[in-house]
Amino acid sequence: MQLLQLPFLLFLHFLLLKPASPTTTDLTHLCPTSCGNISIPYPFGLGESRCFRPGFNLTCDLSFQPPRLFLGDGSVEVIDISLIHGTVTINTKVLSFLSSNFNESWTGLLPDGPFTISSKNRFTAIGCGVLARVLFYETDTLISLCASVCVARDFTPGHDDTCAGIGCCQTSIPVGLTTFDVHLESLNETTYSFGEFNKVFVVDKDWFDDNGDVRQKLLSPLYSKHPWDSTVSTEIPALLDWWLGNGSNGTGGLSCEMAKKNTSEFACRSMNSWCYDSANGNGYRCNCSDGYQGNPYVNNGCQDIDECQQPEVYKCDGTCSNEVGTYKCYSNDPHKYPGLIITIGVTTGLGLLILLLGAFLLTRKLKARRDKMQRDKFFKQNKGLLLQHLISSSKDVAERMKIYSLEELKKATSNFDKSRIVGQGGHGIVYKGILSDQRVAAIKKPQEIIQREIEQFINEVAILSQLNHRNVVKLFGCCLETEVPLLVYEFISNGTLSSHLHAGNQQSLSWDDRLRIALEIARALSYLHSAASISIFHRDIKSANVLLDDGLTAKLSDFGASRSVPVDQTAVSTAIQGTYGYLDPEYYYSGRLTEKSDVYSFGVILVELLTREKPTSSSKSQDGESLIPHFISLIKDNRFIEILDPQVVEEARKEELVEVVELGEMCLRLKRDERPTMKQVEMKLEALRGSKKHIIHTWSCKRLDESRSLNMSMSIEGSSSGDMTRQFSLEKDMMLSVSFSR
The missing domain is CATH 3.30.200.20 (Phosphorylase Kinase; domain 1)
Structure with missing residues (x-):
């Protein structure tokens, strides 16, 4: 596959004004409160430094009609500011790129500023044959990825135009980022690639989901013969989160409790307000208490609301009375006829007791009957x-x-x-x-x-x-x-294979146990593929789905995603399902599930057993590669010993390690036709285990011969037995070497 890698730093570029100390006095009419049709609530502001907190300065550009509002010195347009949600809605550009010459870069948000990219956004790629990887800035560590493919020039996207991978894909953005890299690669599986229509942008997920007409305009050039419509807006809303005390004043990462210690700097000014911390330690925000609304960042900014004026929100079936911070609902006065009420109460008291007792008994009977009907309903519903x-x-x-x-x-x-x-x-x-x-x-x-x-x-x-x-x-x-x-x-009492390998202890499973567990997993998969009454593809092979009993015997579990396949079929088309790190790449891109998909996942487990590293780990790679690509590259350079678990290197024979490493490499080949079957894998591991037992048996016999002075006839019998065992192992090795393509 020829890769076209297009690195760029995504999102926006702006410079913030020099921070100034926040004001401790009330805001006055001298500070502007709007720009065009956009309201500007404190801590945001225009003009003098007393009108805003450090890092929250804005610019109102009067050269536009109506005027437009910008962050900082005017590089990013602001559409809306929300105090309640702690967000700023901005206009972000839709970027067009050709498949061969796109290269754009932006500086990100200031790392010590009050703004971060909101996780409510989605990174979106539109195009044919595009694989987009979202990476941490300058480290190239993978955050997430998505792929967009088109099967033909006249293809049509999904009926609801969602970005599900056909012509358009989306992936999430982690909390707390100020900038990140994106690498784009072309996919050679795609028949057509329309680079001139490729688009990349970050967008508010809720806005994108609610605006189907915009999605259709963005996608239409991909499946129509019409060129790109230049009238389509190239500015799309995205969200920034903002926090107080996150480093803009030089103190950095203040929690509510820390900020309260400096009363002159504490942002929650209104008496009827409260403070809450950021989930990722970026700082804190303020909100008005229940029963109040307004601006918590200014003195007396949170004012009491009259709940009685909002009956659709604050329910009251009687007489509503507003109080400070709350309201009370009084029932209509029932004391107008006190004598009648007393009479009714006395005469009906005994009757009520009888009725209550009867109702209780009837309710129990009805509940038992209803429960039985419910159980019968669920029994039928659940087949x-x-x-x-x-x-x-x-x-x-x-x-x-x-x-x-x-x-x-x-x-x-x-x-x-x-x-x-x-x-x-x-x-x-x-x-x-x-x-x-x-x-x-x-x-x-x-x-x-x-x-x-x-x-x-x-x-x-x-x-x-x-x-x-x-x-x-x-x-x-x-x-x-x-x-x-x-x-x-x-009940399998000894946990999962994953917990044993990745528990963090210096010593883990012995090499002999690991080799046996690998063989037992291979036996189970070989049975599923070729020995069961129908062929079964597991589709979610991973170390967390391998349980170990008290004797460390492996038990394959979790068949919820498995597919049974008729005897006369070798593959089935199905929705992509599995676990990241273990998923067969060819199955991921083609949607064709075969037994070789399980072989690839087994190969990942084999590498886990050799290295005690998780599939998503990049700790041993200087280039930030995850486990499997790094393992393959080391094999090509004949340096695989560098990534192996020291315990494995110490306990295993060199010949065994080479055999198991080669077996893992064959299982992990990108083309499924080059991978062995699970039956072949089982035979190979059986041969390795048999060879290991033969060596131990031969060594034991030698020591026994030295200590007991065996006679010649016994020596001859022992030699014949050993030769037969070795001959059987050699026959298996010959069969496997013929079956496996090296």
């Missing part, structure tokens, strides 16, 4: 009848799997008590439970009601119910009586 048929139709499945009731699982987990939680992540909570047959189980309870989660659950049950392998986690059963179904697995 319970289908799973019942699946279990009953196979004796083998019925012996391994059971459909549990919700009551059984509540009892097993002490009603899902917090003390039973053994794991928690983005997809849900895992509880440890004791089933009625005394088996220890891991019960997975999703946290959110998402249709995709339910579909993945059903997919996982359907796949795991057909599998029976010692290196695949066993599914005891499921519960279908909740809105989001529950899965019941065997």
